[in-house]
Amino acid sequence: MVSAPMSGLLVVLSGPSGVGKTSIAHAVLRRFDGVFSVSATTREAGPGEVDGKDYCFVDETHFQSMLEGGDFLEYARVFGRSWYGTPRGPVDAAIVRGQVVVLDIDVQGAEQVRSRRPDMLGIFVLPPSNDALLARLRGRARDDEAAIARRFAESQQEISRARASNTYDAFVVNDDLDACTDRVCALVDERLHSRRATAPA
DSSP, X not given: OOXXXXXXXXXXXXXXXXXXXXXXXXXXXXXXXXXXXXXXXXXXXXXXXXXXXXXXXXXXXXXXXXXXXXXXXXXXXXXXTEEEEEEHHHXXXXXXXXXXXXXXXXXXXXXXXXXXXXXXXXXXXXXXXXXXXXXXXXXXXXXXXXXXXXXXXXXXXXHHHHHHSSOOSEEEEOSSHHHHHHHHHHHHHHHHHHHHHHSOO
């Protein structure tokens, strides 16, 4: 007897810079044997970056052709230079195979995905406080104080936009990384069970 294909799930994780969402995303991938969506971009590959693994590096003509063909779940031009986008095909194929697909994107991108895939699970990761977020940004030791202040201001705008939209199914506070990861995984597990229970046999 051949079992019916299980329904997968598209999980969109968002949150301000420094909140820990990338660590949570990788934990979700490990627990559910999921796949991380690889974005397409028109920028040049950086040192050590592998085409098809870190990004799909394409020229602007190819990117525009994909854009005109409706091949992206979400896309944006960053700083008026390089384009980035999430190709629809690999995401849809993985979901048909019953896999969990994780997108780590900003609110603007999540809004686009919601309009195209209303069945997505959207989770926004919040810091426990503004002071904690500032401490995390400083603790990464990547930026000077001016850049940290800019990232912090952008984070406040991102949080406000997320709360004002209807994009996210849940807001989860990362007051403890392991506990927050468990909460996110529980949300994923609950939605997966719901989808598979109602999937056609």
